[in-house]
Amino acid sequence: MTRGSWSGARRPPPPCEVPMSLEEVKAGYAGQEVVVRGWMHACRRLAQVTFVLLRRGADVVQVTFTPEEAEAQLPRSLGHESVLEVRGVVAARAEAPGGAEVIRPVVRVLSAVSEAPPVVLHKREAQGSLGTQLDHAAVALRHPRRRAVFRLSAAAMQGFRETLGARGFVEIQTPKLVGGATESGANVFELGYFGQKAWLAQSPQLYKQMMVGVFERVFEVGPVFRAEPHATTRHLSEYVSMDVELGFIEDHRTVMATLREVMAGIMARLEASCGPELALLGVTLPQVPAVIPSITFEEAQAWIEAQHGVSVRGEPDLAPQHERWLGAWAQEAHGSDLLFVTGYPMAKRPFYTHPQPGHPTASNSFDLLFRGVELVTGGQRLHRYEAYEAALLRAGIDPAPLAGYLEAFRYGMPPHGGFAIGLERLVMQLCGLENLRWATLFPRDTHRLSP
RNA sequence: GGGUAUAUCGUUCAGCGGCCAGGACCCAGGAUUGUCGAUCCUGUGAGGAGGGUUCGAUUCCCUCUAUACCCGCCA
Numbered sequence: 001m002t003r004g005s006w007s008g009a010r011r012p013p014p015p016c017e018v019p020m021s022l023e024e025v026k027a028g029y030a031g032q033e034v035v036v037r038g039w040m041h042a043c044r045r046l047a048q049v050t051f052v053l054l055r056r057g058a059d060v061v062q063v064t065f066t067p068e069e070a071e072a073q074l075p076r077s078l079g080h081e082s083v084l085e086v087r088g089v090v091a092a093r094a095e096a097p098g099g100a101e102v103i104r105p106v107v108r109v110l111s112a113v114s115e116a117p118p119v120v121l122h123k124r125e126a127q128g129s130l131g132t133q134l135d136h137a138a139v140a141l142r143h144p145r146r147r148a149v150f151r152l153s154a155a156a157m158q159g160f161r162e163t164l165g166a167r168g169f170v171e172i173q174t175p176k177l178v179g180g181a182t183e184s185g186a187n188v189f190e191l192g193y194f195g196q197k198a199w200l201a202q203s204p205q206l207y208k209q210m211m212v213g214v215f216e217r218v219f220e221v222g223p224v225f226r227a228e229p230h231a232t233t234r235h236l237s238e239y240v241s242m243d244v245e246l247g248f249i250e251d252h253r254t255v256m257a258t259l260r261e262v263m264a265g266i267m268a269r270l271e272a273s274c275g276p277e278l279a280l281l282g283v284t285l286p287q288v289p290a291v292i293p294s295i296t297f298e299e300a301q302a303w304i305e306a307q308h309g310v311s312v313r314g315e316p317d318l319a320p321q322h323e324r325w326l327g328a329w330a331q332e333a334h335g336s337d338l339l340f341v342t343g344y345p346m347a348k349r350p351f352y353t354h355p356q357p358g359h360p361t362a363s364n365s366f367d368l369l370f371r372g373v374e375l376v377t378g379g380q381r382l383h384r385y386e387a388y389e390a391a392l393l394r395a396g397i398d399p400a401p402l403a404g405y406l407e408a409f410r411y412g413m414p415p416h417g418g419f420a421i422g423l424e425r426l427v428m429q430l431c432g433l434e435n436l437r438w439a440t441l442f443p444r445d446t447h448r449l450s451p
Numbered sequence: 452g453g454g455u456a457u458a459u460c461g462u463u464c465a466g467c468g469g470c471c472a473g474g475a476c477c478c479a480g481g482a483u484u485g486u487c488g489a490u491c492c493u494g495u496g497a498g499g500a501g502g503g504u505u506c507g508a509u510u511c512c513c514u515c516u517a518u519a520c521c522c523g524c525c526a
Contacts, residue, residue, distance in 0.1 A: 042486095042487090042489095044485090044486050044487085044489065046483065046484075046485065046486065046489090047482075047483055047484065048483090048484040048485075049484070049485055049486075050486095051485070051486055051487075051489095053486095053487080060487095062485095062486085062487075064485080064486095079478095093485090095485055095486080095487080096485085096486090096487080097486090097487050098487095101485095115478090116461080116477060116478055117477095118461080118462085119462080119477095120462080120476070120477060122488085123476080123477095123488060124488050125488090127462065127463075127476065127477080128462060128463075129462085129463075129519095130519090131518075131519085132462070132463090187524095203526095224526085226524090226525075226526090228523095228524060228525070229452065229524095230523080230524060230525075231519085231520080231521090232520080232521075232522085232523095232524095232525095233519095233520075233521095234525090234526080235524080235525065235526080236526090239526065240526095241526070317524090317525090319522085319523090320521090320522085321522095367526095373526090374525070374526065375526070376526075377525080377526065420526065421526075422525090422526030423526090424526080425526055426526095435520095436526095447517090447518075
């Protein structure tokens with residue numbers, strides 16, 4: 001059989017067109033016959049007239065029926081979320097939403113729905129608790145407000161990629177199935193792999209470092225997996241990490257400057273692309289200052305003691321409450337939604353962390369707090385092979401499984417560093433959501449593996 | 452892993468040692484000459500599981516189960 005004898009190959013495929021938005025239909029086609037398709041968002045039968053609101057994404061167009069037309073075209077059994085194709089005539093009309101409607105409709109039912117959807121979509125706010133909406137995500141996410149959140153996510157990823165692409169960074173994809181040791185003692189998901197053990201990657205850290213030796217500047221957007229049994233509003237077992245790693249840096253401050261550019265680029269993309277979504281959600285984008293205010297870990301601890309009377313001396317990290325306090329302080333003192341905390345103690349940092357020259361117990365690392373929540377962690381990494389040998393020895397980590405990684409350093413690596421932004425946390429804080437799960441399409445946590 | 456809290460119609464919340472267990476939303480039926488977060492009327496529909504106290508438990512106590520939040524950890 002030759003390829004040409006396939007019947008499907010003879011006919012050109014239907015064109016892939018950008019669908020005409022319902023707004024376009026309303027604005028530009030008065031008096032013309034059009035075909036509109038969408039979900040039946042609402043149906044109101046009045047004595048003299050019946051209205052069907054057809055939803056397509058965030059757009060809604062009104063289709064108006066006379067009682068006779070409704071009788072003939074709209075089965076009573078047709079429920080919310082039925083998918084319809086309507087041929088009709090666009091008519092300008094002041095009372096209609098958006099100033100126009102489709103009249104003299106001929107309806108073709110593409111998909112009939114006979115039972116009530118599990119969540120209500122035609123109210124201004126999405127109804128139902130978080131758990132209910134997550135259980136019925138396929139439908140709940142259709143709600144314009146839920147949907148808008150994920151348009152912001154998409155634009156944030158786009159802004160991230162654009163900003164880095166314009167600066168010579170190369171996008172990479174590293175494996176999520178990994179063997180051997182992981183970067184730290186964090187809990188990882190174990191799986192079977194052709195008779196041996198494998199793990200789900202808890203971060204692309206080691207791979208993105210290796211790729212600095214290839215491209216110098218790399219980034220990745222992808223899932224990471226944490227088997228920590230945490231149960232909070234800001235942790236998940238799987239989340240999207242927006243990772244960056246770059247070579248030939250001065251120190252961690254080069255990385256911080258890059259992060260500032262990235263944050264500014266993300267906000268610029270959101271502003272340019274997501275006006276309607278930002279307005280719908282009432283979101284105010286943060287200003288990204290030319291220089292993001294910065295405080296050292298030790299200064300932060302001293303400030304916490306002085307201002308809040310909590311003794312945190314000797315603690316290796318800041319608690320969530322402390323980060324909230326610092327976030328509020330950044331807002332008051334600097335008018336900034338963003339705050340860098342630098343110089344975390346080496347003690348609890350991973351083995352590849354670069355110490356602070358002249359202050360070996362502190363590291364060239366930073367966190368970026370966004371409205372009081374830890375959004376980014378980053379820093380300078382070790383880059384000399386001997387430094388890795390010493391660090392692994394000190395940490396008691398067997399270097400054998402890391403041989404493939406260590407080879408990068410054995411054969412020359414520049415001073416480098418990077419960071420990772422939690423996408424869901426970014427969107428959560430942007431939208432003022434009280435739970436990360438509202439910013440996750442299909443969250444995975446200790447209790448939830450489906451849908 | 453530690454702590455706290457919660458469990459009632461499909462959903463979201465009330466309430467009470469004797470309740471016809473209430474409201475709102477959804478849904479169903481009806482009404483309204485145009486809705487647009489439609490409105491009005493009517494209707495369907497509920498006490499996580501197992502023990503205990505009590506004349507009587509949806510209510511109080513215990514256990515279990517489930518869930519939520521805080522902490523730890525992180526993004």
